[in-house]
Each structure stands twice: as C-alpha cells, then as structure tokens.
Amino acid sequence: MSDYDSMWIDGAWVPGAAGTRPVLNPTDGSVIAEVAEGDADQALRAIDAARRAQPAWAALAPVERAAVMHRIAGLIRDHADPLARLVVTEQGKPIAEARGEVAGAAEFFTYFAEFARRIQGEIFPSDAPDEQIWIQRVPVGVVVGIIPWNYPAALVSRKVAPSMIAGNAIVLKPHEETPLSALYMARLFAQAGVPDGVVNIVTGPGDTVGAALTAHPEIDLITMTGSVPTGKRIMQTASANLVPVSLELGGKAPLIVMDDADLDLAVASAVTSRFMNCGQVCICNERMLIQEGIFDAFVDRFVEATRALRMGDPMLDTTDLGPKVSQPELEKVERITQEAVAAGAEVLLQGGRPDTPPVAGGNWLKPTILAGVRADMPIMRDEIFGPVVPLMKVADFDEAVSIANDSRYGLSAYLFTNDFSRIMRAVQDVRFGEVYINRVGPEALQGYHTGYRNSGPGGDDGIHGLDAYLRKKTVYANYSGRSPVALMPW
Numbered sequence: 487m488s489d490y491d492s493m494w495i496d497g498a499w500v501p502g503a504a505g506t507r508p509v510l511n512p513t514d515g516s517v518i519a520e521v522a523e524g525d526a527d528q529a530l531r532a533i534d535a536a537r538r539a540q541p542a543w544a545a546l547a548p549v550e551r552a553a554v555m556h557r558i559a560g561l562i563r564d565h566a567d568p569l570a571r572l573v574v575t576e577q578g579k580p581i582a583e584a585r586g587e588v589a590g591a592a593e594f595f596t597y598f599a600e601f602a603r604r605i606q607g608e609i610f611p612s613d614a615p616d617e618q619i620w621i622q623r624v625p626v627g628v629v630v631g632i633i634p635w636n637y638p639a640a641l642v643s644r645k646v647a648p649s650m651i652a653g654n655a656i657v658l659k660p661h662e663e664t665p666l667s668a669l670y671m672a673r674l675f676a677q678a679g680v681p682d683g684v685v686n687i688v689t690g691p692g693d694t695v696g697a698a699l700t701a702h703p704e705i706d707l708i709t710m711t712g713s714v715p716t717g718k719r720i721m722q723t724a725s726a727n728l729v730p731v732s733l734e735l736g737g738k739a740p741l742i743v744m745d746d747a748d749l750d751l752a753v754a755s756a757v758t759s760r761f762m763n764c765g766q767v768c769i770c771n772e773r774m775l776i777q778e779g780i781f782d783a784f785v786d787r788f789v790e791a792t793r794a795l796r797m798g799d800p801m802l803d804t805t806d807l808g809p810k811v812s813q814p815e816l817e818k819v820e821r822i823t824q825e826a827v828a829a830g831a832e833v834l835l836q837g838g839r840p841d842t843p844p845v846a847g848g849n850w851l852k853p854t855i856l857a858g859v860r861a862d863m864p865i866m867r868d869e870i871f872g873p874v875v876p877l878m879k880v881a882d883f884d885e886a887v888s889i890a891n892d893s894r895y896g897l898s899a900y901l902f903t904n905d906f907s908r909i910m911r912a913v914q915d916v917r918f919g920e921v922y923i924n925r926v927g928p929e930a931l932q933g934y935h936t937g938y939r940n941s942g943p944g945g946d947d948g949i950h951g952l953d954a955y956l957r958k959k960t961v962y963a964n965y966s967g968r969s970p971v972a973l974m975p976w
C-alpha cells in the first residue's frame with residue numbers, strides 16, 4: 487500500500503472503489519504514485535459523513551475550532567519541505583515557488599482562525615416596543631470544494647480553512663492529475679485533531695466524483711476553482727437543487743504600461759507575472775498593452791529579461807521555469823501559439839519545445855513573445871495559461887483601457903504608471919475584480935479574490951470570501967408579552 491492509494495472519508499482511509507490512477511511527474515513523465523480513484527457512491531458517502539459531523543463541529547466555540555486550525559497551520563509549517571517537494575513533483579513549479587505556496591497554505595489557516603472572535607451579526611431597532619431584531623451569521627452546513635491543478639496545496643487551504651472557522655463540514659476534491667498534496671495535507675488534518683467527517687478529501691475524475699458531489703441535493707455551497715466550461719456545468723447542475731455556487735474561473739489579465747512608468751519595475755513585474763508557475767496562474771499577465779512612446783525600449787528589455795529565465799529541473803533553487811503540468815496542456819498552448827503566428831503575429835522570441843530538454847521525458851516549453859497582434863485575435867481574447875505572451879502597441883491610456891475592458895474575462899488587471907489621474911481613472915474605469923497598480927500578484931489574504939463576467943460569480947479570501955461560508959438568520963426577540971403588530975405605530 488502506498489501513501490496515496492486511499493482517500494480520507496469520515497476520518498478513515500478508504501481505497502478507491504474505481505481502483506487507482508497513475509499520477510505523472512511533469513518533469514520527466516514518470517509515475518509518482520497510484521492514487522485512489524473514487525466513484526459516485528464514495529462521493530455520496532463523503533457528503534453523508536460531512537452532514538453527520540457538521541452539527542457537533544458547529545456547536546464548538548469558534549476558539550476551539552480555531553485551535554485545531556492553528557495546529558494545522560503549525561503542522562503544515564513543520565512539513566513545509568516535504569510538502570513543497572511534493573508540489574514540485576506532482577505539478578512542476580520551481581521549488582522556490584512551491585515553498586511560497588506551502589507557506590501560503592499554512593497562512594490561510596492562521597488567517598481564518600483569527601476570525602474566531604470576529605464573525606459578527608447586526609442588531610436593528612424594531613418598529614414595536616420591547617422587541618429586538620438581530621441578524622446573525624450561522625454556518626451554511628455542508629460545503630463541496632472542487633479545485634484545479636495549478637496550486638494543489640494552497641487551494642486546499644483556501645477552501646478548507648474558511649469552511650472550518652465558519653462551522654461547516656467540507657468534502658474537497660482535488661484535480662485528478664494533482665491529488666497528492668491534498669492527501670498529504672489530510673494526514674496533517676487528522677494529526678491536528680480534525681473530527682471525523684469535518685474535512686473529507688475524495689479523489690477521482692470530475693465527470694463522476696465531481697459530478698456526484700455537485701449534484702447532491704443536500705449540500706449547501708459549492709466553491710469551485712477551475713475552468714469556465716466546468717464552472718458553467720457545475721452552475722447548471724447546482725441550479726437543479728438551488729444550491730449556491732462560488733466560482734473562481736479563468737482570466738485574461740491585461741498588463742498596461744504607460745510611457746511614464748518605471749520601466750525596470752514594469753519589465754520585472756511583467757516577466758514574473760507571465761512566467762511564474764510556467765504561466766499557469768489565473769491572474770497571470772496574459773496580454774500586454776504598451777504605450778507607443780516606450781514600446782521599443784520596453785520590448786527590448788522584456789525580451790532580454792525573458793531570455794535570461796533559467797528553464798530547468800524545478801527541484802533546483804536556480805530554476806525560474808519548470809515544465810508545463812501535462813502533455814495535453816502543453817499541446818493546447820502550442821496550438822494557440824501556432825494559430826496566432828498563422829494569423830500574422832510576429833515572433834519576437836521563439837519558444838517551442840527545447841531541442842535539449844533539461845530533463846528527458848518532461849513537458850518542456852520555452853517562452854514565446856509575440857507582437858503585431860490585433861485585439862480581436864484569439865491570442866488576445868482566450869486564456870493561454872502557459873509561457874506565451876502577446877504584446878500590443880497602444881496610442882494612449884484610453885485605448886489601453888478600452889482594449890483591456892473588451893474581454894469576456896474580468897479577474898485581474900495591471901497598470902504601470904506614475905500619473906495620478908491615470909491611476910484614479912483606471913480604478914474607476916477598469917472593469918475587473920482586482921486592479922493592481924504598479925505591482926503584480928499574488929493577491930492578499932485580506933483582499934477579495936473575485937472576477938467579473940466569465941471569471942465567475944463569487945470569490946475567495948478576506949471577510950467577503952468568508953461570508954460565502956456563512957448564511958444569515960434573522961431573529962425577532964419579543965419580550966412585550968403582546969403581539970408586536972398591535973403595538974406598531976403604523
């Protein structure tokens with residue numbers, strides 16, 4: 487029995503009813519583990535376990551729930567090194583980034599544990615004497631969490647931590663290609679004393695396990711991070727049972743650089759934001775709008791800085807760029823790039839598969855930089871999610887904002903300028919859920935990670951992210967001994 491051939495349901499490790507599935511290392515294509523493959527019945531059993539466990543968990547004082555969460559945070563920090571290595575092994579991001587991800591995974595628990603004394607309600611004056619009306623926040627009940635492959639540890643925490651402090655029980659399904667970090671973390675949850683059934687990690691495919699979880703009539707919230715097509719499917723499924731959904735979907739972030747910007751800062755930020763995690767971040771710099779006065783200077787520096795990125799074994803501290811997560815993802819990015827070139831894009835930096843890969847058998851793709859694109863080309867409109875970026879010359883701020891806003895996505899947008907009025911106009915006019923001025927991501931725990939349009943309804947993090955895990959209850963507390971209606975002045 488390997489460490490990963492069972493999943494965590496109701497506090498027990500159970501083998502997958504549908505057998506196992508190999509998980510591949512993107513760096514060399516080798517099989518890392520055979521992972522439990524669940525089925526629809528197991529998904530339902532996990533929901534049952536969550537429903538049974540939730541009332542006792544909710545009945546604990548929030549500080550008691552927080553104590554368990556602080557223990558989880560401590561255990562994640564104690565296990566930071568093996569967990570970061572596991573993230574690299576199953577997902578392929580460079581180890582330095584994986585360490586950051588794991589630090590974030592711990593911080594989510596610390597941050598949300600701090601809400602133990604801060605989940606507030608409101609009291610309103612009644613229209614009748616001797617009566618109070620108050621609105622309190624209560625747990626929603628059972629949460630289903632569905633996550634993608636690009637942050638296999640941090641996204642577990644992003645869903646589990648707010649669920650726990652709110653007093654809910656959760657069933658979380660990691661992506662079938664990157665389930666190892668979630669299963670590793672399940673062992674830490676058990677060690678920290680999470681009661682049976684309060685957190686369940688089920689593994690398996692989206693179209694069986696994921697579909698069964700999200701179609702369950704007795705769940706109270708679906709929080710999903712992933713692609714737009716899956717998000718739409720989940721929303722449709724949930725609508726049959728009127729279950730609320732919070733969807734964090736794709737992005738097509740514009741990065742605008744004005745002629746007065748600090749060029750060094752803009753270039754370094756644009757490189758980081760495009761190429762971190764091999765371009766596989768929902769808030770990545772996906773299209774660049776550069777003002778014409780600095781276009782040539784910016785392009786020279788951007789190409790040079792990109793060329794200097796070190797592609798290599800992601801386990802090495804010296805590596806900037808690891809492999810793509812999978813062959814299908816690599817082929818998708820190749821296809822998008824070839825179509826752009828066929829449609830007339832000019833290649834400023836030729837990417838593609840390296841002649842001599844850093845490690846044989848991996849999903850290697852060198853950075854590509856394109857210019858000569860039009861705003862209506864698919865490369866400027868569709869999410870790339872890889873190490874390829876188009877640059878477009880714009881005449882002025884207004885043109886940049888107009889192209890930025892002309893997108894079916896609306897997650898994050900970046901602006902580099904030192905002009906106060908442009909900054910304020912961007913804040914006012916850019917229609918995205920996150921606007922970054924003179925910096926790029928990552929987003930902050932206390933912010934609200936939310937997208938407009940096809941980037942999905944809902945959001946994560948901060949007080950507003952937590953609010954999705956709570957519902958409101960209005961209480962009319964009358965102590966007059968008479969009907970309040972008779973006492974009302976109108």
Ligand code: NAD
Nearest residue numbers: 633634635660661692696697712713716734735736737768
């Ligand atoms: P995906 O939609 O293919 O998969 C996401 C999850 O949904 C997986 O766990 C999958 O098994 C599950 N799933 C698939 N079909 C399902 C179904 N019918 N019912 C229930 N669950 C189902 O996405 P992906 O390829 O893993 O992730 C990449 C996408 O995620 C990109 O578009 C990226 O922008 C987006 N993303 C968004 C954010 C954000 O916060 N907005 C963060 C990270 C990634």
